[in-house]
Amino acid sequence: MASKFELTREYLDELREVIGTENESKAKELIQDLHAADIAELYNELNIEEARFLYLLLEGETASDVLAELEEDDRERFLKVIPGEVIARQFIDNMDTDDAADIIGELSEEKKEDVLLHIGDVERAGDIVDLLSYDEDSAGGLMGKELIKVNENWTIMKCLKEMSKQAENVDEVYYVYVVDDNNKLKGTVSLKKMLLAKNITKIKDIANEDVIYVKTGTSGEEVANIMDKYDLVALPVVDSIDRLIGRITIDDVVDFIRDEAEKDYQMASGISEDIEHSDKVFVITRARLPWLLIGLLGGILGALVISHYEGVLKINPQMVFFIPLIAAMGGNVGIQSSAIVVQGLAGRSLDLGSTWAKIFKEFLVAIINGAVLGSLIFVYNYFFTDSYALTLTVSLALMAVILFAAVLGTLIPLVLHRVKIDPALATGPFITTLNDIIGLFLYLMIGRMMYGLF
Amino acid sequence: MASKFELTREYLDELREVIGTENESKAKELIQDLHAADIAELYNELNIEEARFLYLLLEGETASDVLAELEEDDRERFLKVIPGEVIARQFIDNMDTDDAADIIGELSEEKKEDVLLHIGDVERAGDIVDLLSYDEDSAGGLMGKELIKVNENWTIMKCLKEMSKQAENVDEVYYVYVVDDNNKLKGTVSLKKMLLAKNITKIKDIANEDVIYVKTGTSGEEVANIMDKYDLVALPVVDSIDRLIGRITIDDVVDFIRDEAEKDYQMASGISEDIEHSDKVFVITRARLPWLLIGLLGGILGALVISHYEGVLKINPQMVFFIPLIAAMGGNVGIQSSAIVVQGLAGRSLDLGSTWAKIFKEFLVAIINGAVLGSLIFVYNYFFTDSYALTLTVSLALMAVILFAAVLGTLIPLVLHRVKIDPALATGPFITTLNDIIGLFLYLMIGRMMYGLF
Numbered sequence: 001m002a003s004k005f006e007l008t009r010e011y012l013d014e015l016r017e018v019i020g021t022e023n024e025s026k027a028k029e030l031i032q033d034l035h036a037a038d039i040a041e042l043y044n045e046l047n048i049e050e051a052r053f054l055y056l057l058l059e060g061e062t063a064s065d066v067l068a069e070l071e072e073d074d075r076e077r078f079l080k081v082i083p084g085e086v087i088a089r090q091f092i093d094n095m096d097t098d099d100a101a102d103i104i105g106e107l108s109e110e111k112k113e114d115v116l117l118h119i120g121d122v123e124r125a126g127d128i129v130d131l132l133s134y135d136e137d138s139a140g141g142l143m144g145k146e147l148i149k150v151n152e153n154w155t156i157m158k159c160l161k162e163m164s165k166q167a168e169n170v171d172e173v174y175y176v177y178v179v180d181d182n183n184k185l186k187g188t189v190s191l192k193k194m195l196l197a198k199n200i201t202k203i204k205d206i207a208n209e210d211v212i213y214v215k216t217g218t219s220g221e222e223v224a225n226i227m228d229k230y231d232l233v234a235l236p237v238v239d240s241i242d243r244l245i246g247r248i249t250i251d252d253v254v255d256f257i258r259d260e261a262e263k264d265y266q267m268a269s270g271i272s273e274d275i276e277h278s279d280k281v282f283v284i285t286r287a288r289l290p291w292l293l294i295g296l297l298g299g300i301l302g303a304l305v306i307s308h309y310e311g312v313l314k315i316n317p318q319m320v321f322f323i324p325l326i327a328a329m330g331g332n333v334g335i336q337s338s339a340i341v342v343q344g345l346a347g348r349s350l351d352l353g354s355t356w357a358k359i360f361k362e363f364l365v366a367i368i369n370g371a372v373l374g375s376l377i378f379v380y381n382y383f384f385t386d387s388y389a390l391t392l393t394v395s396l397a398l399m400a401v402i403l404f405a406a407v408l409g410t411l412i413p414l415v416l417h418r419v420k421i422d423p424a425l426a427t428g429p430f431i432t433t434l435n436d437i438i439g440l441f442l443y444l445m446i447g448r449m450m451y452g453l454f
Numbered sequence: 455m456a457s458k459f460e461l462t463r464e465y466l467d468e469l470r471e472v473i474g475t476e477n478e479s480k481a482k483e484l485i486q487d488l489h490a491a492d493i494a495e496l497y498n499e500l501n502i503e504e505a506r507f508l509y510l511l512l513e514g515e516t517a518s519d520v521l522a523e524l525e526e527d528d529r530e531r532f533l534k535v536i537p538g539e540v541i542a543r544q545f546i547d548n549m550d551t552d553d554a555a556d557i558i559g560e561l562s563e564e565k566k567e568d569v570l571l572h573i574g575d576v577e578r579a580g581d582i583v584d585l586l587s588y589d590e591d592s593a594g595g596l597m598g599k600e601l602i603k604v605n606e607n608w609t610i611m612k613c614l615k616e617m618s619k620q621a622e623n624v625d626e627v628y629y630v631y632v633v634d635d636n637n638k639l640k641g642t643v644s645l646k647k648m649l650l651a652k653n654i655t656k657i658k659d660i661a662n663e664d665v666i667y668v669k670t671g672t673s674g675e676e677v678a679n680i681m682d683k684y685d686l687v688a689l690p691v692v693d694s695i696d697r698l699i700g701r702i703t704i705d706d707v708v709d710f711i712r713d714e715a716e717k718d719y720q721m722a723s724g725i726s727e728d729i730e731h732s733d734k735v736f737v738i739t740r741a742r743l744p745w746l747l748i749g750l751l752g753g754i755l756g757a758l759v760i761s762h763y764e765g766v767l768k769i770n771p772q773m774v775f776f777i778p779l780i781a782a783m784g785g786n787v788g789i790q791s792s793a794i795v796v797q798g799l800a801g802r803s804l805d806l807g808s809t810w811a812k813i814f815k816e817f818l819v820a821i822i823n824g825a826v827l828g829s830l831i832f833v834y835n836y837f838f839t840d841s842y843a844l845t846l847t848v849s850l851a852l853m854a855v856i857l858f859a860a861v862l863g864t865l866i867p868l869v870l871h872r873v874k875i876d877p878a879l880a881t882g883p884f885i886t887t888l889n890d891i892i893g894l895f896l897y898l899m900i901g902r903m904m905y906g907l908f
Contacts, residue, residue, distance in 0.1 A: 033664075035664075035666075035684060037683045037684050037685075041683075160649065163649060164649045164650055191645055195614065195617060195618045196618055210487075210489075212489075227708075228705075228708050228709070228712065229491045229495075230489060230491050231491075231705035232705075233687045233704060233705070250687060250704050250705075250708070251682075251685035251686075251687070253708075254681075254682050254704070254707075254708060254711065255682070257708065257711060257712060257715075258682065258711065258715070261711075261712070261715030261716075261718075261719070262715075262797060264715075264719060265715070265718060265719050265722060265793065265797065266793060266797075268719060268722050268723055268793075269722055269789050269790055269792075269793030269794075269881065270786055270789060270790050270793075271790055271793060271794070281815060281818045281819055281822070284794070284815075284819050285819050285822045285823060288790050288819070288823060289823055289826060291786065291790070292783065292786055292787065292790075292823055292827055292856075293827070293830075295779075295782050295783050295786045296779070296783070296827050296830060296831065298778075298779075298782065299776065299778055299779025299780075299782055299783065299831075300779065300831075300834060302775075302778035302779060302782075303775035303776055303778070303779060304775075306774060306775045306777075306778070307772075307775050310771070313771070313774060314771070317764070317767070317768070318761075320760055320767060320774050320777070321756075321757035321758075321760045321761050322753065322757050323760075323774070323777050323778060324752075324753055324756035324757070324760070324777060324778070324781045324890055324891075324894060325749075325750070325752075325753025325754065325756060325757060326753075327778045327781060327782065328749050328752065328753055328756075328781065328785070328886070328887065328890055329746065329749055329750070329753065331782070331785070331886075332724055332745065332746060332749045332883050332886070333746065335723050335724060336723055336724050336725055336742050336745070336746075338723075339719065339720060339722075339723030339724075339725060340723075340725070340738070343716060343719065343720075361735060361738075364735045365735055365738050365739050365742070368735070368739045369739060369742060369743055369746055372743060373746055373747070373750055376747075376750060377750060377753075377754075380754060402746075427723065429786050432782070432785075432786070433782065436778055436782055437778075440778060
């Protein structure tokens with residue numbers, strides 16, 4: 001009985017030493033009890049030579065499982081030096097069709113063909129070619145061809161026999177699908193129901209016809225939402241005339257959900273590629289520089305706005321003190337508003353209310369926040385500065401900035417969503433920078449008006 | 455055969471009208487084909503009277519399924535007016551133990567006892583009381599008691615018979631667990647293997663002993679990581695002496711992963727509670743105001759920093775132009791750095807490297823980013839301003855700020871993690887605000903030095 005494997009520094013040091021001395025049997029012994037996912041994780045910590053040495057010690061199914069678990073760029077580097085025939089025979093033949101299609105899809109066109117030509121089982125090769133034709137982020141791209149299906153007219157006895165045959169190709173049996181003579185999906189039948197029913201009962205009579213399914217073109221996001229909402233571990237996929245052609249399993253969807261969440265998170269934090277702390281310095285820099293350039297451009301625009309209003313600042317230099325406050329607050333409010341919209345669009349909450357209703361609500365929230373914060377800074381300035389004009393300017397500008405930032409923060413992701421651009425783009429430094437500038441502009445404009453009055 | 459239900463404005467209008475006229479049979483007809491999750495979703499769009507009318511039309515298992523699917527606060531409002539006995543008989547008796555424990559856990563102490571006393575099956579009541587004792591976010595809190603287990607010494611024939619009995623209480627059969635005479639977990643056996651083996655084979659001989667399990671105290675985060683990494687749909691939970699006491703299913707973990715991702719995302723965006731766009735204005739305001747107050751405080755501190763260096767700004771007023779740039783850039787870099795650390799800590803990537811190695815790497819990235827951005831702003835100022843001191847000050851300060859913000863952005867979440875505070879706290883407005891102030895300070899200090907030199 002094995003609990004979770006814990007990768008320790010000691011274990012890693014020992015393994016590296018063994019690899020260093022090219023002691024094959026000792027290395028095999030060290031990794032023999034590991035799950036494929038653990039071995040794949042080990043590879044992150046090894047250099048390419050060490051990893052290759054270890055990889056060549058793996059056998060059959062383990063080797064392909066590890067390959068499927070590797071990070072995409074590690075796998076690419078790996079497969080580059082291996083001939084197509086070996087890839088097909090050693091790895092692809094042992095894999096589920098969905099994993100196989102994912103991996104083959106990453107190869108160059110030339111190599112792709114080479115691998116496909118060398119797949120042993122022609123039917124499997126056909127399945128994989130089919131899968132390759134779907135968009136990676138659609139139900140078709142997420143599904144595998146392995147499933148267990150029974151004809152609605154069969155008896156339980158016949159089913160059990162047929163299922164034993166089919167089961168050899170399927171890792172886990174979650175649902176048994178029921179189809180008619182034309183392979184159209186009619187329902188599901190649970191193993192539990194089969195266990196409880198009599199052997200001569202017809203499948204038709206115990207099948208559950210309320211099966212939830214998707215078409216091949218359904219987006220990955222919707223697939224994830226459906227499986228999450230209805231608590232499904234597998235979801236059948238049908239073609240345009242409702243024929244059952246595949247099924248999506250929950251493990252692929254969990255990966256999808258995590259990746260999407262990470263992407264949104266990174267976007268909100270101003271990182272444009274999927275990176276990890278273990279990536280190379282150059283990769284990390286490349287993912288971050290674009291957003292910082294936007295910030296730089298925003299800063300230069302801000303400088304132009306301030307220089308345009310230089311006269312106001314000369315009359316009351318104390319206005320300078322509150323420039324960071326106004327700029328920061330616009331950014332903070334904007335990012336809050338857009339984050340709520342992005343989350344609403346991404347998933348769970350319904351989208352029945354109109355755009356105007358959303359903006360109106362955000363406006364109400366902003367009025368309350370603006371009133372509270374504006375009053376607080378008013379009190380502070382009333383006691384700690386000696387200019388009424390300044391006190392009024394800062395409070396009014398703060399309220400104005402909060403209102404503007406909230407409306408823009410709501411509106412921009414909604415507009416992006418309507419024109420089919422990922423709304424998460426709006427939550428990053430883009431909206432912060434925009435609101436910084438608008439905030440400055442409002443502040444200085446209000447300041448000029450105020451000093452005209454007093 | 456039912457595809458996914460699509461909630462349209464037309465459907466909702468019709469339903470509301472029917473509810474308005476209290477037409478019970480028509481309302482029943484409208485909702486009869488809906489999945490419990492769809493009905494729960496409908497409730498978000500109805501007011502409390504409409505929802506109650508609809509709820510009373512539901513029968514037995516559907517009623518309890520809908521209850522389990524409701525949002526926590528909707529459910530609380532609902533259960534408040536229903537006597538404990540009715541809750542126990544109508545809802546809890548039809549639910550899985552894990553859902554039942556979650557719902558009972560939300561009730562007041564008094565009501566909790568009342569409900570538990572009225573649960574029909576004493577053994578079930580005991581199971582639920584057991585589950586209530588675990589921390590909500592631990593393996594014990596996530597698990598349910600329903601599972602199918604067989605003794606390692608049974609034959610397949612005996613197993614199939616016993617499983618039919620046990621299966622009545624279990625919604626879906628994912629794995630069949632193998633235990634010894636003392637109920638200690640020994641492994642799993644797949645239905646597939648049972649289908650393929652002979653009837654007189656002993657379970658022992660076909661059991662897979664490499665089962666991955668967790669203890670009751672394992673954190674929810676680790677449970678999610680393990681199930682994701684090893685692609686599991688169910689995970690057995692054992693007590694301190696390895697006795698099998700429950701299992702966690704993937705649907706609960708998917709919810710957990712989504713909630714965690716949303717929490718991190720909201721934290722990074724400066725929202726302190728789990729809110730949705732459909733929440734009340736007051737709730738949304740309450741979740742957002744705390745972070746804005748931090749921003750306000752930061753702005754006031756910034757004002758104090760600037761006023762302290764007022765003399766420098768008097769000598770060269772153009773320095774004011776670049777205050778927003780410096781402040782914004784500190785915030786942007788800081789949030790990028792901390793986001794990468796938070797993601798690394800939260801899950802997938804390994805944590806073997808030392809803290810110093812991480813900071814050093816972040817430092818390298820910052821040096822590149824700082825050099826690029828510092829050079830760009832140097833060129834801009836060289837051509838568009840007439841002061842060498844200003845040009846040098848802005849470039850140097852920008853580089854210094856990027857370095858400082860990167861190091862702080864890396865260090866703070868690492869420190870928070872070490873002292874067991876959620877590091878995601880660091881990615882929000884907190885780090886932005888801190889870096890704003892440090893940036894201002896560095897800028898003005900460097901400015902003072904420069905103007906001393908020239």
